[in-house]
Structures are given as structure tokens and as C-alpha cells.
Amino acid sequence: MKGVAISVCLAALASLVLAAPGPPDPRFPKTGQEWTPESLINPDELGDYFEGDIELPLPPRARNGVIDQRYRWTNGKVHYQFDSSFSEHNKDKVRAGMDHYKSLTGNCITFHERSGEYDYIEFTHDNNDGCHSSVGKRGGRQTINYPTWCLDKFGSLVHEMYHALGFHHEQSRSDRDSYVTIMWDNIESGHEHNFNKYSSSEVSGFGEDYDYGSVMHYSAHAFSENGQKTIVTVDPGASIGQRVDLSHVDVRKLMSMYNC
Numbered sequence: 001m002k003g004v005a006i007s008v009c010l011a012a013l014a015s016l017v018l019a020a021p022g023p024p025d026p027r028f029p030k031t032g033q034e035w036t037p038e039s040l041i042n043p044d045e046l047g048d049y050f051e052g053d054i055e056l057p058l059p060p061r062a063r064n065g066v067i068d069q070r071y072r073w074t075n076g077k078v079h080y081q082f083d084s085s086f087s088e089h090n091k092d093k094v095r096a097g098m099d100h101y102k103s104l105t106g107n108c109i110t111f112h113e114r115s116g117e118y119d120y121i122e123f124t125h126d127n128n129d130g131c132h133s134s135v136g137k138r139g140g141r142q143t144i145n146y147p148t149w150c151l152d153k154f155g156s157l158v159h160e161m162y163h164a165l166g167f168h169h170e171q172s173r174s175d176r177d178s179y180v181t182i183m184w185d186n187i188e189s190g191h192e193h194n195f196n197k198y199s200s201s202e203v204s205g206f207g208e209d210y211d212y213g214s215v216m217h218y219s220a221h222a223f224s225e226n227g228q229k230t231i232v233t234v235d236p237g238a239s240i241g242q243r244v245d246l247s248h249v250d251v252r253k254l255m256s257m258y259n260c
């Protein structure tokens, strides 16, 4: 009888241990605060915004690049200011992103400290919020939020600026199904809309082919519910989701949009 009681106790204990939630798997963070450099998901894919990091409303007729000229920054000049929460050290990180655009576009896309201009980006540093941006110039003040985990990932920092310059995610292109397969069953419930694509009647990809290497492409595990891939490339050798820097194609599309 005693033996039975002990084994029942052990079984109960084992089930408690099994049921207890373990520490979060560092490869699959659910929030930006859980993000580490080992994560398989990018910082900009962890926000609660539309597609993770896009502030609504969307500009009309938007797919990968916005066609309507009103959503572009005049002459490629973007005015900005930092909110008061930015340290000089963090400002330098954002300015490194600005320099990346300026040098890769041959001084065509430039950022300028605001002195009273009506249209501008305010950079905010709110660690209780995800990385996010609007798509294109909205008119008046618009924000890009850079929590610490976004400032620490250069490609994500650059990614948010690319949204503000007028682009969507690469896998939103109408021709994406020829290049990637969306694994709908692996997507976290309620996040399916993050994998929308836009019709070919909307805008072109500025003459460029689908770019697996774009800084605007989701990673393979974005919004995964089960640790399985949500995006599988048709080309088995392709890798997606880099957040190192702008790809050559990203630069060409931007220069085409802004008539550089």
C-alpha cells in the first residue's frame, strides 16, 4: 500500500514537472524583451502592429513599394527629430542607419535634423512597445519606435526606415507564391493577416525580381506557433530574413522610387 502511495506521489510530481512551463526557448521569442542575438526571429517581427511593425492606416495602392507620389519624401530628404528619451549613444546608432542610406544611394536619400518642417519623423525609444513605423510619408509628425532590441540589430533599424521611405515587406509582393510557400498551419492563430499579399494591379516591384535577400523579407520562423517554419523558400538554397543591411536590390528599388 505504501509503495502504491509513493508511486502515485511520484507520478503526480512528474506530471507537475512536465506541465510546468519551462523558460522561453531563446530561439523563438514571443516579445521583443525576450529577443537575443541567438533568436531565429527578427526584432521587427515581434511587435503587436499590423505585420508586426507597421502603423495603420496603410497608404492606398500599396504593395511592396508605394506608387502614390504623395507618400514620398520630397527630393529624398527626410526630416527628423529625436524624442527626449534618446541618449547620445543611441542617437549615434540611428545616425549610422541614416549614413547607410546616404552612402549606398550616392547622397540621394538623406536625413536632416528638423528645423520647423511640417513633415517629419520623430524617433522614439519606448521599450514597452515594439519596433514600428508607418509606410511612406504620412504628412505631419510620424514616428519610428526603436526599443533597445531594435537599436541593437542594425538590419532591423534600417528595415523600419525603409518602411518610412515607402515600402512594405518583400513577401507581400503579388508574385511571392512563385518564390515562397506560406505554411499557414504553422502560423500563430490570429496572425495570418501578417502574410497578406497585395494584388498585381496595385504596384510593381520597381522592375526588380523577388529578392530573398531583402532586408524587408520576413524570417523563416516569423509568427510561428510551433517552432516550425512559416515561410519555406521555393529555391531550397535561398535564405531569408537577413537583418544585416540593405540588399543591392533594396537599394536599386529605393533609387528607382526616388528617381535617384
Ligand SMILES: [Zn+2]
Pocket (backbone or CB within 6 Å): 044, 051, 052, 053, 054, 159, 163, 169
Ligand atoms: Zn517591417
